[in-house]
Amino acid sequence: MxxxxxxxxxxxxxxxxxxxxxxxxxxxxxxxxxxxxxxxxxxxxxxxxxxxxxxxxxxxxxxxxxxxxxxxxxxxxxxxxxxxxxxxxxxxxxxxxxxxxxxxxxxxxxxxxxxxxxxxxxxxxxxxxxxxxxxxxxxxxxxxxxxxxxxxxxxxxxTAQLPILEVLPDLLLPEISEFLLHPGWLVGIETNETAIKPKANLSIQEVEEQLNQQGEMLHDLRKQAKRVRYQMELFTNFYGETFAAYCQDVKKVQEVLGNIQDSMVLGEFLTEALQIEKEKLPETLSKELAESRYQAWQEWQVLQARYLNSQVRQGFHKELLQPQGLPD
Missing domain, CATH: 1.40.20.10 (CHAD domain)
Structure with a gap:
């Protein structure tokens, strides 16, 4: 055995x-x-x-x-x-x-x-x-x-008999394609004739509106990022530094969107625990929660801009197609 x-x-x-x-x-x-x-x-x-x-x-x-x-x-x-x-x-x-x-x-x-x-x-x-x-x-x-x-x-x-190096891209690509095609990447974007990019200089209130409308979509992207990260980490021995960098990006997406989600969940928990409407939460606490989401949103926009770039996505795919043998 x-x-x-x-x-x-x-x-x-x-x-x-x-x-x-x-x-x-x-x-x-x-x-x-x-x-x-x-x-x-x-x-x-x-x-x-x-x-x-x-x-x-x-x-x-x-x-x-x-x-x-x-x-x-x-x-x-x-x-x-x-x-x-x-x-x-x-x-x-x-x-x-x-x-x-x-x-x-x-x-x-x-x-x-x-x-x-x-x-x-x-x-x-x-x-x-x-x-x-x-x-x-x-x-x-x-x-x-x-x-x-x-x-x-x-x-x-x-299929267990197949060589790992031959089938590794086939294992990874479906989950990662789902991640890259997730509609969460398009939350809070603007488009013009040449590019799709995150909306710049949103106020705290505008960010709150985005999260109230599409927070669940970002939460779902976070869950997909977690699945992709765990799957990628199974195979880091077969790839080099570029793969590791993409894996770190996925981890960062999970963490940043997790910070947004944790703050939203805490707000919902407080309304349940205190038996009040969201708008009735204590003023300083409410501001602190919104500020934490706003800071995480700034970090999210950096990652979002990176992965709305077609060259970055194509590079991700290309890296997956090039597994290497383990060192002796």
Whole structure:
């Protein structure tokens, strides 16, 4: 049996599928015990990332893999979403406590304290769901067993025999094409006879209007960027510095749009926690949230302009077509 620690030369799509799935499965279960202790938010974060990367490996190598039903990508996704609900609350808590609350006047700090109390109750309920998900005769335990059985006796589809270097572009291009063709790139643009480019010098209010109208589209682009980044990172050994630079760009898109989304989600959470309309949020807090989105929007426009350039997109495609062999 081949494992990621085995010195056997690995050349086929199936070889690399096994290595990727095993690596991210092991990372996922590594943090299970710490997550159940609920002492360190980083353990939850790492387990959630592990599940997402495991899902990406299962999806990215799907043409080669024959996984059992309990270990299918869809099952991984369900558990990742449950972990994600708890992690999202931790992100909200961290932002409220460390980023926004210290900048507020005392009268508004009291409001955030009310929201934090509400968050603590919600988090307690969500952690109970995570605990039920991970313990006992759960789907997670079935998933774990299914993967462990598969590692002992892996099964593949016929395409697993193909040389990795020959099929790598075919694996990467569909997901990356979807990323580059996403309509989110066209949010807040202007066109003339020669170019498509981001609208310059938008005010905070104009940015808020754009986000209210098309924020969901940008959020969807962020999710696509995350999928592409995880998939690209499976194959960095096969490419050079140019590929790594494109991968960093995708990561930056994910992060910048994530900052916008996190701020919007926090605003929605506060209206729920405080049981008020969005327009009734405390003035300083509301301004701070809008300012954070505006700053992230400036960063987004730099990336947007870069990827509205046809030469950049064509260069991305060309780079994918030129995988290289691994060094000996």
């Amino acid at each position: 081949m494992t990621s620690n085995n010195p056997k030369k690995v050349n086929t799509l199936g070889d690399w599928a096994y290595i990727a799935v095993e690596k991210h499965f092991n990372k996922t279960i590594k943090y299970e015990e710490e997550v159940l202790k609920d002492k360190d938010p980083e353990a939850l974060h790492q387990m959630r990332v592990g599940m997402r990367r495991l899902r990406t490996a299962a999806t990215g190598f799907a043409p080669a893999l024959d996984l059992p039903p309990a270990a299918q990508e869809r099952q991984v996704g369900k558990i990742a979403r449950t972990l994600g609900e708890l992690r999202d609350l931790d992100v909200l808590k961290e932002a409220l406590e460390n980023k926004y609350r210290p900048a507020l006047p005392k009268s508004e700090q009291k409001v955030t304290d009310t929201a934090l109390d509400y968050l603590a109750t919600k988090r307690s309920d969500t952690f109970k769901l995570v605990k039920r998900t991970l313990e006992g005769k759960s789907n997670y335990q079935k998933l774990k067993q299914a993967f462990q059985d598969w590692f002992k006796e892996p099964k593949y589809q016929l």
